[in-house]
Amino acid sequence: MFQKLLRLVLYACAGLCLFWLGGLVAYRWIDPPATPLMGLRALEGESIRYRPVALSRIAQPLQLAVVAAEDARFCLHSGIDLGAVREAIEDYQESGRLRGASTITMQLARNLFLWPGGGFLRKGLELPLALAIDALWPKRRILELYLNIAEWGPGVFGAEAAARLHFDRAAADLAPNQAARLAVVLPSPLRWSPSRPSEYIQRRAATIQGRSSQLAFEQTGCFN
Structure with a gap:
């Protein structure tokens, strides 16, 4: 037995x-036909909106805003930001709370291949998958796929579906302030809305717009 x-x-x-x-x-x-999270949302009764598009059809302000909000060192690391990981471990040892140190590549690995939620097992699987993705794919493809499968509301996946739902326009036509609001709600897309932003979301979006402008000036063109 x-x-x-x-x-x-x-x-x-x-x-x-x-x-x-x-x-x-x-x-x-x-592009993947679906992701594990899409399957979970479908089981929860949500209608899935998923319209993958090429990175060239996603407004550059959204590309920059997401990198500025989620992973400002995206062009510099190899899938894992070791400095952020060390800081997260030190914080956990001091406070007992495990805070996020996920890069865009790690989030993509989780969204494509793993399950939502926390825990050391999932985080441990994210790391080798993120390293493999960064080694095998160019940064442009990593960002493209991340923007196409990220969740932006109940059953809403990808920049194109999110732009049409929240702002009634294509992802290519997003204004900088709309792009910043979409980037800001990524950590909690089921609780925050880019089209009905709270004062916090508006303040945070203004900060992200400023960081995006700086990133556009500094970035190396790794995903352009």
Whole structure:
């Protein structure tokens, strides 16, 4: 009985590894038909809105705003921001609270291949997947896919679906302040709304707009 259970676990692990390997190869060029989070939202009864588009059809202000808000060192690290990880570990040792140190690449790995929620197991799987993605894909593709599968509301995935729902326009036509508001709500898209922003969201969006302008001046063109 134990050997049969062990064999099933090994088969499941092997299947999961094959799924990850296949995804790492295929998603370099093609968009995923769905993600685990989309499946979860569908089970919760949400209608899924998902319209992947090329990065060239996503307004540059949104590209810059998301990088400024989520991962300002995106062009400089190799999938993991080791400085941010060290700071998060030190904070955990001091306070007992595990704060985020996720890069855009780590978030993409989680959204594509893993499950929502926290925990050391998922975080431990994110790290090698993020390193593999950064090694195999150009930064432009990483950002493109992240912007196309990020959640921006209940059942709303990707910049195109979000722009049309919240601002009734294509992602290519987003104004800088609209882009900043979309970037600001990414940490909590089910609680915050870019089209009905609170005072906090408006203040935070103004800050992100300023950072985006600086990033546009400083960035190396790694995703342009």
